[in-house]
Amino acid sequence: MKLGFGKVIKESSKFVIIGSILSCSFYSRLNAQFTKVFPLKSNEIANQESKRIKPSISQRAFKITDTLTLPFFEDFASKMGYPDQKKWCDNQVWVNNSFAILPPNYQVATFDHLNAKGNPYTNLDKNTKVFADSLTSQPINLSFYYKGPTSYQYKTTDNIYLSFFYQAQGLGDIPETEDSLLLYFKNNQHQWKKVWAIGGSAVDSFKEIFVKIDAQEFLHQAFQFRWVNYTKATGNLNHWHLDYIRLEKNRNSTINDIQDVGIVAVQSGLCKDYKNVPYSHFKTNLSAIAGSGPKVLIRNMNQQYSVQTRFGLNIKNRFGKDIFNQPFGSSARNILPHSDSSEAFAKLQFDTLSTANPSLKYKFQIAPQSNDVTPDNYNSLTNNNEVELTHEFLPWYAYDDGSAEGGFGLDYAYLGNIRGQFAMEFNTLSDDSLRGIAMYFTQTNTDVSYRTFKLRIWKAISPLSSPDNKDQLMYEINVDKPIYRDSVNLFHYFFFDSTLYLPKGKYYVGWLQNMPYVLNVGYDNNYRFNNVEQPNPHLFYNLLGSWEKADYSVKGTPMIRMLYGERVNYSFSTKKLEKFKVNVFPNPAANIIQIFPSHGIVSKTEIVDISGRVILSKLEGNVFDVSILKSGIYLARVTLTTGQISTSQFFKQ
Numbered sequence: 001m002k003l004g005f006g007k008v009i010k011e012s013s014k015f016v017i018i019g020s021i022l023s024c025s026f027y028s029r030l031n032a033q034f035t036k037v038f039p040l041k042s043n044e045i046a047n048q049e050s051k052r053i054k055p056s057i058s059q060r061a062f063k064i065t066d067t068l069t070l071p072f073f074e075d076f077a078s079k080m081g082y083p084d085q086k087k088w089c090d091n092q093v094w095v096n097n098s099f100a101i102l103p104p105n106y107q108v109a110t111f112d113h114l115n116a117k118g119n120p121y122t123n124l125d126k127n128t129k130v131f132a133d134s135l136t137s138q139p140i141n142l143s144f145y146y147k148g149p150t151s152y153q154y155k156t157t158d159n160i161y162l163s164f165f166y167q168a169q170g171l172g173d174i175p176e177t178e179d180s181l182l183l184y185f186k187n188n189q190h191q192w193k194k195v196w197a198i199g200g201s202a203v204d205s206f207k208e209i210f211v212k213i214d215a216q217e218f219l220h221q222a223f224q225f226r227w228v229n230y231t232k233a234t235g236n237l238n239h240w241h242l243d244y245i246r247l248e249k250n251r252n253s254t255i256n257d258i259q260d261v262g263i264v265a266v267q268s269g270l271c272k273d274y275k276n277v278p279y280s281h282f283k284t285n286l287s288a289i290a291g292s293g294p295k296v297l298i299r300n301m302n303q304q305y306s307v308q309t310r311f312g313l314n315i316k317n318r319f320g321k322d323i324f325n326q327p328f329g330s331s332a333r334n335i336l337p338h339s340d341s342s343e344a345f346a347k348l349q350f351d352t353l354s355t356a357n358p359s360l361k362y363k364f365q366i367a368p369q370s371n372d373v374t375p376d377n378y379n380s381l382t383n384n385n386e387v388e389l390t391h392e393f394l395p396w397y398a399y400d401d402g403s404a405e406g407g408f409g410l411d412y413a414y415l416g417n418i419r420g421q422f423a424m425e426f427n428t429l430s431d432d433s434l435r436g437i438a439m440y441f442t443q444t445n446t447d448v449s450y451r452t453f454k455l456r457i458w459k460a461i462s463p464l465s466s467p468d469n470k471d472q473l474m475y476e477i478n479v480d481k482p483i484y485r486d487s488v489n490l491f492h493y494f495f496f497d498s499t500l501y502l503p504k505g506k507y508y509v510g511w512l513q514n515m516p517y518v519l520n521v522g523y524d525n526n527y528r529f530n531n532v533e534q535p536n537p538h539l540f541y542n543l544l545g546s547w548e549k550a551d552y553s554v555k556g557t558p559m560i561r562m563l564y565g566e567r568v569n570y571s572f573s574t575k576k577l578e579k580f581k582v583n584v585f586p587n588p589a590a591n592i593i594q595i596f597p598s599h600g601i602v603s604k605t606e607i608v609d610i611s612g613r614v615i616l617s618k619l620e621g622n623v624f625d626v627s628i629l630k631s632g633i634y635l636a637r638v639t640l641t642t643g644q645i646s647t648s649q650f651f652k653q
Contacts, residue, residue, distance in 0.1 A: 075244050076108060159252070161210050166242055177201075183226070184228065283353075306337060309367065424538050431504050452514075454479065528556075580644065596622050605622055610632070615629065
């Protein structure tokens with residue numbers, strides 16, 4: 001995840017990221033408002049697929065584990081993905097570090113209209129309102145408590161308060177005024193009573209709310225509290241975020257008694273611009289791709305006290321060997337009250353990490369010397385003074401961090417029923433064979449699950465604002481419809497029928513659609529080019545026969561990845577595209593060659609040089625005179641009427 005440290009402009013995540021809200025409705029458009037960005041569920045955990053509860057506040061199944069006692073505390077620092085089942089009965093919300101803006105500390109719980117598998121609870125319908133996500137505590141004994149061997153009954157005069165921080169929108173979508181976040185208490189008749197609610201609003205700082213338990217009906221052995229969002233059935237829209245939940249007696253709602261210093265954000269700082277590159281490309285181009293190095297951001301939540309804090313970092317390789325270690329004693333400073341501070345560690349020097357796809361395990365630690373007592377007092381399961389981060393070098397180029405805060409697509413319906421194209425630029429570091437393309441699709445606002453498009457790869461696109469007749473299309477695949485994987489954070493992988501050899505350099509990946517609709521490819525709103533608040537320079541669109549750059553408001557990245565390496569590196573269940581082979585005869589060739597596919601109907605046949613430039617092309621016929629070509633290696637490229645493309649090398653004598 002790309003992190004920004006220092007002043008946060010208008011946008012962040014649980015990792016406190018610099019950014020900007022793209023517009024009041026979170027629609028981000030290109031020049032002339034031709035693209036649209038919708039908010040999207042975070043998806044940092046790929047392998048958790050717990051079934052969610054259907055959206056009915058009166059009929060929610062949940063799992064009771066054990067009755068808790070006061071005090072109750074939750075800062076969501078102990079677990080990413082779904083709520084800790086020792087404290088919570090349901091897994092409706094998504095615990096993440098990428099949706100909120102300036103949260104109290106590491107990770108929040110986000111509410112939306114998506115179930116645990118990333119699908120809408122109901123059919124998408126902006127005219128329907130439903131109860132969607134919920135967060136329900138385990139039963140808490142508010143009947144009696146012990147002091148030594150003696151038990152005492154709780155009383156309404158014990159000043160028992162539930163407090164929490166909430167935020168609307170964050171990096172997601174603004175809840176509409178008729179949307180609500182509601183809080184319910186469960187009474188001794190097993191009825192849920194609404195005790196607090198807030199309507200939708202634009203992004204704002206986190207606010208702490210105190211709700212007093214002042215009725216006798218709530219002082220029983222199985223008390224529970226529950227938040228629910230009431231929202232339109234529009235999928236990845238209308239977001240709310242909760243953090244730092246406390247329930248205890250003898251409290252004063254007018255006094256801020258938080259004494260906590262914790263980690264808010266961490267970053268590996270491994271790669272410049274990219275979040276991930278294949279390790280074989282990384283290790284041979286370290287000077288060109290190395291990032292700025294690891295960083296940690298911490299927050300002093302004390303309102304009155306400065307706190308001296310020490311910083312430490314340990315990094316191990318896959319085999320548990322230390323490759324970096326900064327002990328606590330080497331860096332320390334005073335953090336002012338209610339303030340943030342960051343620590344930048346030394347840039348890593350790699351000798352070797354072994355294996356084809358090595359991994360690094362970071363352990364960021366801080367050691368506040370005083371006024372850091374809240375987690376212990378409230379029996380937190382973890383200490384937010386320690387955060388672990390693992391970076392595994394995976395066999396793809398990716399700008400995104402796997403956390404999508406929006407859905408991205410072309411929006412040009414008022415231009416009529418014309419085709420539209422989108423392209424994203426990648427600059428690869430090493431010669432290698434491209435195996436396929438990965439894309440993440442989300443479901444938001446309007447159902448586009450049966451829209452067709454063509455996935456495309458270009459060696460080059462035509463100069464901006466000029467006719468697009470100089471595009472160098474390398475590969476094209478017909479896609480019947482967006483593929484929604486039945487889990488949060490599962491990309492769909494389009495593997496080619498044959499690998500495509502690419503010399504290092506610039507390439508463009510995107511799609512063509514023949515009519516206006518918003519495809520809703522995942523959009524990572526945490527990405528920032530060069531860690532600076534600026535437009536993403538890698539994005540281009542083409543609607544009227546020429547390419548244009550993305551507008552300044554588009555600063556994140558669509559979630560599209562270039563897949564390298566061997567197929568064995570990908571343990572995905574995506575069906576492989578049907579293969580066809582290109583046959584060239586004779587090979588080597590001196591004068592005349594014939595090119596034909598092993599099966600299928602040909603729409604175009606081309607001769608391409610090793611740089612990707614088209615030398616000869618025919619819509620009909622498969623015989624080429626190659627006597628004019630210089631000696632060397634060329635590609636014979638065949639495009640079928642299905643849109644599939646395959647190539648074969650031949651040698652010109």
